[in-house]
Every structure is written in structure tokens, then in C-alpha cells.
Amino acid sequence: MNEERLFGFAGGTSGEWRVTGQVIIRGEPLPTASHVRVRPLAYVDAADALPGQVWLLRGARSHERYTNRAEHQRLSAAAPALNRVEATSGALIPIRKSAAWWALAQDERRTIFEERSRHISGTLKYLPAIARRLYHSRDLGEPFDFLTWFEFAPADAATFDQLLADLRSSEEWTFVDREIEIRLQRESALSMA
């Protein structure tokens, strides 16, 4: 029924991604894990704890909430796939936005997101290097609203840092009240769909 809609990100002592760094950007911390394992979940409550697991974050792949048709086509043309062989660096960045953000109407959120913060048009130039995927967590009652996921080649790490700097200096980011940056290195064979 869910066609790999739901995913669990387990932080613990094992997993195909090794944690190379964790920075609390804003808000409450998260316990430190040495590895992250990413798994599709058959059901939202299907995630049995792994040995050594210290946290589990869940999110759903979902439809786009702000992107118009023209933007969608530009993004699709520019965005690389996940699981590129050379993309052995990664990042999991869980984000929560404030109650003030969620109280805004759709047109107000869109205006801040794109017309003022250029979340889509401003980050297009990074897309050939940086693969990304967004998971939605808010409706699941999770501690974060979004799990953002990135994959890139080690040589593109500075490009990725610039992407993060651009977003974090935007008006949209003034509504982010919890953010944790977990940098990753792929350890084992490709396993994520």
C-alpha cells in the first residue's frame, strides 16, 4: 500500500552510514550515535529497535508542498539520483519549524519559502553535485517536522556547506527552531532504495 513511503532512520552502533560529525544547530540535542541505518518501513509502527539503537526518526516521502509545475520540471532536470557510486558523503539534517510557521496560510508560507528565501531557485545551482530527498515527519507526531537527506562526493563537501549556509541565512530559516546536522560517510554497499 505504501510503496516505500515510510522510512526509519536509526541512530546507533551499526548501519551503512558512519557518523563523522554531529552539530546542534538550534534547539534540543539528540543523543550521539556512531552509525545511521536507513530502512523502509512497511507500516509506520513497524520499526522494531535495532541492537544499540539510541534514536529512531521516521519520515514519509510525500508530494511537493510549494513547487509549481515549472519549478518541478527544472528541479527534476537538475537533480541527481540517490545512491551514486561516487556520492560516499552524506548528511541527515532533521529540522523543526516553529508554531508561527505552521500558523501561516499556504500563500504566506510560499512567499517566504520561494519569493523571499529562494529555496527552490537559489539552490538549483547546487543540484548537479548534491542529491537530496525530503521526508515529512510532522503528521507522524515525530519530534522533527522534516528529515532532510543529502548525498555528495567528498570533493563536493564545500559546495554542500555553501548550500547549507545559503539556506540558514534565509528568512525561511528564522522559522526553524530545531536543527541537528549529522554528517555521514558511507561504509558499506548501497542499500537504500
Place this chain on the structure above:
Amino acid sequence: MNEERLFGFAGGTSGEWRVTGQVIIRGEPLPTASHVRVRPLAYVDAADALPGQVWLLRGARSHERYTNRAEHQRLSAAAPALNRVEATSGALIPIRKSAAWWALAQDERRTIFEERSRHISGTLKYLPAIARRLYHSRDLGEPFDFLTWFEFAPADAATFDQLLADLRSSEEWTFVDREIEIRLQRESALSMA
């Protein structure tokens, strides 16, 4: 953390709402229940099955996805609260939209939803009589995308039928591929938050 975000709707042999009729509008049926019980869920997986339960549908109260600020204010001014003493009639109508709908971009969905189907502006006139609440289920991996909930006085049943007829004759509804109408009568004291 979730401030009564998640709710479970359990169909079975007990509950504060008695089922007075069930109609398969489109798509796969749902087993018949004599009663529906509505409960907030502390976690998405916190719903233990009740004795006699034949189905459980889960959904999250969430932010508005299409409404602009002006529309939000008109809706808020017109909409009655849930749990009015006189509103002893109700309906639970789970709905699923097609893959074609979800593949549309935000601007395309908005255009169909409001500019062409007048989902907001066309139903405002029913709001003084009909209380409604939308629960989002799609990101939870549920069999329906939305659980729509309505409460009204028995004398307003024809008004409610007209609201349903308006929506079902809209372009938006050509994207609905599963819909079940469960009509309800309140049996016991008010219990829903």
C-alpha cells in the same frame, strides 16, 4: 509533543457514535461496523484494538494545504465548533485521491481545488450549519488520504447532502478514487476534544 495531533477512528461494536448508514461511493469497501469511537492517540502506533473492532483509521490534524490568508479568515469566521449540543448527526467520510492527483504540482492542485472546483468559496455557505474537520492520513501510510468529519443538527441533513453533492460534482472529485460515506448518530455524552 503532538498536542492531540493524531486521532484514531475505530469501527466496531461500541463507541459514542452509532452508524446509521454506510455507502460505498467509490472503490474498495470497508467492513461494516455498528459504532465508531474517536480517540486522540499519544503516538501514531498507540492504538490498541478495542474489543469488537473491525477497522481502525488514523489521521492527523495538520496545517492547511491550499487556503490563503483571506480564505482562512473567511472560513474561521463562518465555521462552527465541533461538539455543539444540537449537532447529534455526523458523518465520517474517508477519501483517497488518485496517483494522478498527487503527481500534480502545488499550483496545479490549487487551481483545480479552488479556482475550478470552488472547494473553499463554494462551501462557505454551508458552514454555519455544518461543522467539519479534516484529518490527514496519506503520510501515515494509511489506506485513505483523508478522513473528513462532519457534525450537524438532524434538521440540517438536507443541507449536508447538498454540500456532498456539490463537492462530488466538482472537477476535484474526478481525482477521488476511493470514498466511503459513514453516517452517524451521537449516542452518548460529548467525548471528543
